[in-house]
Amino acid sequence: MGATHRPRRLAQAMAAALIGAALAGPGVGPPAAAERSDPRAPEVTAGTNGAIAWTKIIRDASGAATDGYLSSSTGDTYFHLADTGAIPRDPEWSPDGTRIVYWSYGSASADGLWVVAHPFGETSYPYRLTEGGFDSDPTWSPDGSRIAFVRTQAGVNGIFVVPIWGGTPVQVLRDSRFFGEDLTWSPDGTKIAFADYSGDPFTSPLHIYVMDADGGTPVDLGVGLSPSWSPDGTKIVFEYVYSSADHDIYWMNPDGTGRVGLLTSSTNEWEPAWSPDGTRIAFHTAAGIHAYTPGTGGVVSVASGSDLESTTWGADQPVCQGRAVTVGGTAGNDTLRGSTGVDVIHGLAGNDTILGLQGQDVVCGGAGTDTVSYAGQTAPARAVIGETDPSADVSDLIAADVENLTGGAGPDTLFGDDSANLIQGGRGDDTVLAAGGVDTVSGGGGEDTLVGDDGDDQLSGEGGDDVLRGGDGGDTMTGGDDADQIAGGPGTDTVDYTGRAQPVDVTVGSGPGNDGGKVDGAAGDRDTVRGSVENVTGGNGADTLVGNDLNNQLRGNLGADTLRGGEGRDLLRAQDGVRDLVIDCGADVDAEAVRDGVDPAPISCP
Numbered sequence: 001m002g003a004t005h006r007p008r009r010l011a012q013a014m015a016a017a018l019i020g021a022a023l024a025g026p027g028v029g030p031p032a033a034a035e036r037s038d039p040r041a042p043e044v045t046a047g048t049n050g051a052i053a054w055t056k057i058i059r060d061a062s063g064a065a066t067d068g069y070l071s072s073s074t075g076d077t078y079f080h081l082a083d084t085g086a087i088p089r090d091p092e093w094s095p096d097g098t099r100i101v102y103w104s105y106g107s108a109s110a111d112g113l114w115v116v117a118h119p120f121g122e123t124s125y126p127y128r129l130t131e132g133g134f135d136s137d138p139t140w141s142p143d144g145s146r147i148a149f150v151r152t153q154a155g156v157n158g159i160f161v162v163p164i165w166g167g168t169p170v171q172v173l174r175d176s177r178f179f180g181e182d183l184t185w186s187p188d189g190t191k192i193a194f195a196d197y198s199g200d201p202f203t204s205p206l207h208i209y210v211m212d213a214d215g216g217t218p219v220d221l222g223v224g225l226s227p228s229w230s231p232d233g234t235k236i237v238f239e240y241v242y243s244s245a246d247h248d249i250y251w252m253n254p255d256g257t258g259r260v261g262l263l264t265s266s267t268n269e270w271e272p273a274w275s276p277d278g279t280r281i282a283f284h285t286a287a288g289i290h291a292y293t294p295g296t297g298g299v300v301s302v303a304s305g306s307d308l309e310s311t312t313w314g315a316d317q318p319v320c321q322g323r324a325v326t327v328g329g330t331a332g333n334d335t336l337r338g339s340t341g342v343d344v345i346h347g348l349a350g351n352d353t354i355l356g357l358q359g360q361d362v363v364c365g366g367a368g369t370d371t372v373s374y375a376g377q378t379a380p381a382r383a384v385i386g387e388t389d390p391s392a393d394v395s396d397l398i399a400a401d402v403e404n405l406t407g408g409a410g411p412d413t414l415f416g417d418d419s420a421n422l423i424q425g426g427r428g429d430d431t432v433l434a435a436g437g438v439d440t441v442s443g444g445g446g447e448d449t450l451v452g453d454d455g456d457d458q459l460s461g462e463g464g465d466d467v468l469r470g471g472d473g474g475d476t477m478t479g480g481d482d483a484d485q486i487a488g489g490p491g492t493d494t495v496d497y498t499g500r501a502q503p504v505d506v507t508v509g510s511g512p513g514n515d516g517g518k519v520d521g522a523a524g525d526r527d528t529v530r531g532s533v534e535n536v537t538g539g540n541g542a543d544t545l546v547g548n549d550l551n552n553q554l555r556g557n558l559g560a561d562t563l564r565g566g567e568g569r570d571l572l573r574a575q576d577g578v579r580d581l582v583i584d585c586g587a588d589v590d591a592e593a594v595r596d597g598v599d600p601a602p603i604s605c606p
Contacts, residue, residue: 500539
């Protein structure tokens with residue numbers, strides 16, 4: 001957050017109050033109505049620690065501040081409009097780590113709030129967000145779309161909110177009882193905390209208040225100043241003033257309870273600011289900038305020097321496949337949408353869903369289980385997890401840290417990788433290759449071709465006349481409704497009719513169209529279970545399951561079933577509490593049948 005050094009801050013507050021009082025009328029009037037903004041998806045919020053920034057004050061021989069600049073832990077500096085003599089104050093990084101907002105004073109042509117992109121690298125010219133010598137203490141909304149700040153007018157400090165690209169600020173607090181400063185926005189975007197500077201902190205302790213971000217009555221959280229909300233929203237770190245020579249760092253719960261001293265030396269520690277990942281806290285002393293780790297108590301020096309103040313810790317701007325991210329997630333479970341052009345999308349942590357939309361987008365999933373989805377699209381999609389060559393014939397360049405794919409309404413071609421993939425085809429006539437790993441594949445509507453390849457895969461055709469091929473590994477295949485073709489591979493494969501209410505009739509390898517039940521079609525135009533399938537699982541009806549010359553395992557499930565093994569070492573499972581009709585293990589030496597006491601005596605079984 002962006003409070004400043006105590007003596008300067010108090011002097012500023014008193015000066016603003018005196019100037020405002022001279023302009024004040026008989027009453028402060030009611031607050032302006034707050035405009036509610038629609039919630040929006042988060043912009044890039046890396047959740048990883050980037051640069052710490054602060055203000056360096058330049059003083060003349062008398063000790064008066066005459067100029068200043070921003071500096072950072074990267075060793076870079078940024079001078080704001082150096083020819084104006086304006087001093088940048090209270091810098092705060094945007095949530096995505098790409099911009100800094102600050103306020104300046106000292107020149108009529110430079111007073112107000114300013115925003116600059118990439119201030120310590122590919123610097124762009126700053127733009128003036130507001131005008132006014134007493135617009136101060138800016139803080140970003142967590143989605144990066146708005147900035148809250150303090151404006152002193154008519155003898156009263158008000159809290160305003162303005163869009164980041166400008167517009168008319170909306171007042172959310174105007175109350176003569178408060179001289180609010182040191183704003184900090186809650187991570188969920190619903191609250192703003194601030195410190196009240198209406199009194200001398202050494203005779204009348206300053207308090208921290210919290211209010212609804214769109215306006216409302218402030219709630220007193222107790223003594224303190226310079227609040228900073230933790231990234232997970234569970235703590236507020238702040239300054240506690242014992243005396244002019246003893247400012248300590250504490251934290252508390254968002255309701256003001258659970259106060260704990262973190263840095264309680266006999267010297268001053270000022271202006272705590274959380275790291276983006278919530279594991280460390282930056283602050284400054286008379287000797288320089290430091291970083292503290294709660295839990296361990298460790299403190300490291302970031303920069304040495306006097307007149308360093310207003311710490312803010314930025315996020316490390318993420319990179320996906322070597323390119324700067326344009327749309328990114330958070331540490332939570334995000335739904336990220338691209339544009340009609342080429343986007344660079346990074347889910348970061350959490351289980352994210354990424355919809356690139358148009359253009360050959362560059363996509364990274366990050367930590368967690370992530371999904372690239374083409375839901376809602378009618379054009380055919382071709383997606384290959386791990387294919388990042390721009391010359392490849394693919395819709396998007398999808399990094400290997402994406403686990404899952406979802407197709408759209410068109411005839412999609414979806415390829416997994418060697419991790420455990422969940423691939424859903426959607427409504428079109430899709431082709432899905434799961435590749436290695438233990439994969440779960442569903443075709444959806446349409447006439448789909450599903451191939452499991454390596455690994456013990458689950459293949460489900462769902463609606464339509466589908467083709468299911470298990471490939472290597474022990475695969476389980478469910479055709480669903482309509483006439484499906486089901487084949488296994490080198491592993492031990494299973495065709496599964498679990499859940500079918502009507503009887504199914506399956507003879508492994510008997511010929512086309514002879515397997516399944518009524519929902520698959522008319523007799524002779526039903527499923528085809530190829531001879532490369534070893535095992536069959538029935539449904540809840542009176543099923544007939546017949547093996548071939550492989551080692552078959554036939555499981556009847558509920559119903560009065562007929563199980564016939566054939567050649568090979570077969571295992572018949574008829575234990576369902578219902579009397580079955582026939583249990584016949586067939587030729588060769590078979591395993592002992594698993595059955596109920598009410599079942600008939602097995603034939604050709606041990």
